[in-house]
Every structure is written in structure tokens, then in C-alpha cells.
Amino acid sequence: MAENTPxxxxxxxxxxxxxxxELTRLGTEVLAIDQRPKTVQALAGELTQxxxxxxxxxxxxxxxxxxxxxxxxxxxxxxxxxSILTTSLLVELGVEKIWAKAISRQHGRILxxxxxxxxxxxxxxxxxxxxxxVSGRMLDYVQIDRDYALAKTRPPRELVGVPLGETNLxxxxxxxxxxxxxxxxxxTYATEETVLQYDDLILIAxxxxxxxxxxxx
Ligand code: ADP
Numbered sequence: 631m632a633e634n635t636p637x638x639x640x641x642x643x644x645x646x647x648x649x650x651x652e653l654t655r656l657g658t659e660v661l662a663i664d665q666r667p668k669t670v671q672a673l674a675g676e677l678t679q680x681x682x683x684x685x686x687x688x689x690x691x692x693x694x695x696x697x698x699x700x701x702x703x704x705x706x707x708x709x710x711x712x713s714i715l716t717t718s719l720l721v722e723l724g725v726e727k728i729w730a731k732a733i734s735r736q737h738g739r740i741l742x743x744x745x746x747x748x749x750x751x752x753x754x755x756x757x758x759x760x761x762x763x764v765s766g767r768m769l770d771y772v773q774i775d776r777d778y779a780l781a782k783t784r785p786p787r788e789l790v791g792v793p794l795g796e797t798n799l800x801x802x803x804x805x806x807x808x809x810x811x812x813x814x815x816x817x818t819y820a821t822e823e824t825v826l827q828y829d830d831l832i833l834i835a836x837x838x839x840x841x842x843x844x845x846x847x
Contacts, residue, residue: 635700636661638725640716642669642683645731645752648703650677661694678692685716687725691787702728704746710737714744721745769831779838780808785826786847795822804834805844 632661636659650662654671654677662680663700664670670682670752683690683785685706696702710733717730721744732748738749743846744774755773762771789797800806807820826832834841 634658637701637703638663638694638696638699639703639705640664640707641704641713642666642673643705643707643733645707646703647673649703650703651682656680660692661696661699663694671688673728682744686712686719691719691723694752696720696725699725699728701725704728704741707731707733708785713737714740717741717746718744729833735752760844766842768845773838774835778836779841780833780835781841781845782831782833784828785830785832785847788828788847790828791825792819794824794826803836803844803847807832808835809833 631781634657637653638661639653639662641645642662642664646662653660660677660679661672662670662677663685664680665682665684665829667682670680673680675829681694683694685691685704687744691697702720704713704717704720706716713730713732717728725842727748728746729748729750730741732741732749732751734754735751735754738751741749750781758773759771768781768783772780774780789799793803794807807824809817809832810820810824810826811817812827813829817831817833820832834844836844
């Protein structure tokens with residue numbers, strides 16, 4: 631039920647507007663709010679419900695029907711005071727699922743403490759991700775949990791030409807090959823019988839440090 635309920639997105643900077651536009655593209659109804667009339671005007675052609683309002687004003691939020699929303703995103707970054715106040719008002723108004731953007735770990739901790747359910751640090755997280763891509767053989771990288779990652783890479787020499795079941799991969803390296811994409815083909819799941827080639831792409835999952843070590847082999 632929660633998946634298709636409308637979402638209120640507050641703050642139409644680069645982050646918030648990307649979220650609002652993508653949600654709209656995915657078919658989710660969005661109420662977008664920003665305090666700057668110019669910003670609202672610029673997006674009015676692409677977002678059907680966008681209004682100028684100060685989200686730190688509880689009366690304004692009530693008038694816009696924000697208490698009826700199940701999900702909200704607070705995409706105010708640089709104005710930390712407004713971000714914290716808005717998040718606490720959403721909690722007070724009974725919005726159940728609140729995502730909030732933070733610009734620092736401390737900011738994130740405060741947002742969690744006042745009741746945000748999901749805190750994202752987009753610049754920090756993207757910075758970490760790019761560092762992983764720059765430093766090793768990883769072609770893509772997603773941190774799934776604090777200590778668990780999924781990476782796209784090419785197989786190291788020791789895994790090429792041997793059925794995966796005979797490589798002792800999990801015991802030796804602590805990672806699992808989830809999927810394999812032979813050149814010119816689609817991704818498919820990996821089995822004990824899969825034999826990798828040099829130009830295959832593989833998706834590996836495991837504890838972050840082990841994934842990092844494996845992609846440096
Ligand atoms: P980004 O880095 O994603 O561009 P910013 O923090 O620069 O994020 O932008 C945040 C947006 O939030 C701005 O468009 C700003 O006008 C809006 N904003 C800031 N404070 C409020 C507020 N109290 N109510 C509504 N919108 C706000």
C-alpha cells in the first residue's frame with residue numbers, strides 16, 4: 631500500500647528536484663514544495679503539483695494537507711536549521727516515513743534523533759563510491775549496508791577457466807559471485823558449474839573490505 635501513496639518533497643534544489651521528477655516519471659504522485667517562487671516557477675512545467683511555501687511554518691504545511699501524506703522527503707541541505715525544523719514538524723504532523731538529506735554526519739545524526747527514518751548523505755556517499763571506482767578495478771559499486779557491498783568487476787586471473795565450484799572463492803576471499811555477463815550476452819546467475827572468461831563481467835557481493843580486496847587481486 632505504501633509503495634504508491636503520494637510523496638511530499640520539500641526543497642527543490644538539485645537533489646530534491648531530481649527526486650520529485652524521477653518519482654513523477656515512475657508514476658508516483660508528488661507534492662513539491664519550495665520557498666523560492668523562482669525555483670517553483672522553473673519547475674512548474676514538469677511537476678503538476680508544486681507550490682511556494684515555507685516548510686518551517688506548521689500552518690502552511692497543514693494548509694497544504696501534509697498531515698495526510700504517508701511519505702515525505704526533506705531535501706533541504708545547506709540551511710541546516712530549516713532542515714531540522716521541517717523534519718521535526720513532519721514528525722509532529724504524523725508523517726510516517728521521512729527521508730531526509732544531510733550535509734554532514736552530525737547533521738544526519740540529529741535528523742535521526744528527531745525522527746527521520748532514512749537519512750541520506752548524497753555527496754558523502756557519492757564521494758565514497760567514486761573513490762572505489764577510481765582506486766581499483768571496480769566498474770560499479772553500491773554500498774548495500776554499513777559493511778556490505780555489491781561490485782561490478784572483471785574476474786581475476788585465478789578464477790578464469792575453472793568451474794566456480796572448484797575455486798574455493800567464498801572460503802578464500804569471503805565474497806560471492808552473484809551474476810555473470812559473458813561478452814555480448816545478458817547477465818545470468820552464477821552456479822557451481824559456471825566457468826568465467828577474462829572478458830566476462832561479474833557482480834560480486836560480500837563484506838566491504840573483502841569486496842575491495844577481491845577487486846584488487
Ligand atoms: P541542493 O544541494 O540539492 O541543490 P540546497 O540545500 O541548495 O540543495 O537547496 C535546497 C532547496 O530547499 C532550495 O531550493 C531552497 O529554496 C529550499 N528551501 C530551503 N529552506 C526551505 C524552507 N524553509 N521551506 C521550503 N523550501 C526551502
